[in-house]
Amino acid sequence: MDKVQQREAVRDAAVSLMMETRSEFLASGANPMSHWDQLHDRLLVAMRSSETVETLVTAWRRGLRLGSPSLGCSTASQQLAEAADADAQEMIEMLESELGLIMARARLEAERRKAAKEMR
Numbered sequence: 042m043d044k045v046q047q048r049e050a051v052r053d054a055a056v057s058l059m060m061e062t063r064s065e066f067l068a069s070g071a072n073p074m075s076h077w078d079q080l081h082d083r084l085l086v087a088m089r090s091s092e093t094v095e096t097l098v099t100a101w102r103r104g105l106r107l108g109s110p111s112l113g114c115s116t117a118s119q120q121l122a123e124a125a126d127a128d129a130q131e132m133i134e135m136l137e138s139e140l141g142l143i144m145a146r147a148r149l150e151a152e153r154r155k156a157a158k159e160m161r
Contacts, residue, residue: 047124047126047128047132051124051125051132051135051136052136052139052146053124054120054123054124055121055143056143056147056150057117057120057121058098058114058117058118058120058121059080059143059144059147060117060147060150060151061110061111061113061114061116061117062080062105062107062114062117063076063080063147063151064113065107065110065111065114066079066080066105066107069105069106069107071105077144077148079105081140081144083101083104084101084140085137085140086100086104087100087101087104088133088137088140089137091133092129092133093122093129093130094121094122094125094129094133095118095122097133098110098118
C-alpha cells in the first residue's frame with residue numbers, strides 16, 4: 042500500500058471510528074445539540090497527547106467519559122490501528138490537520154444514515 046492509499050484508509054477508518062463512538066456517546070446521554078462539538082474537541086485533545094492509535098482511542102474515550110467500547114467501536118479502533126501501522130504518529134498528525142474533513146465526512150454519513158432510515 043502506498044502513502045496515498047494508506048492516508049485514505051486512515052481517513053476512512055477514522056470516520057468509521059467517529060460514527061461508532063458517536064453512537065455510544067449519544068446512547069450514554071450526550072446532548073444531541075452539542076455532541077459534534079464535544080466529539081471534535083475531545084478528539085483534538087487526544088490527538089495532541091497521543092503517539093499511538095491505542096493511546097489516542099483511550100484518551101478520546103476517557104475524555105468523553107465512555108466505558109468499555111462496543112464491538113463496533115472495537116472493530117473500528119482496530120481498523121484504524123492497522124491502517125496507521127508503523128506510521129502511527131505521522132497518521133495522527135495527518136488526522137489532526139484534517140480533523141475538519143473527518144468531522145464533515147462523519148456528519149455526511151450521519152445524514153445519509155438518517156435519510157436511509159426515514160426511507161424505510
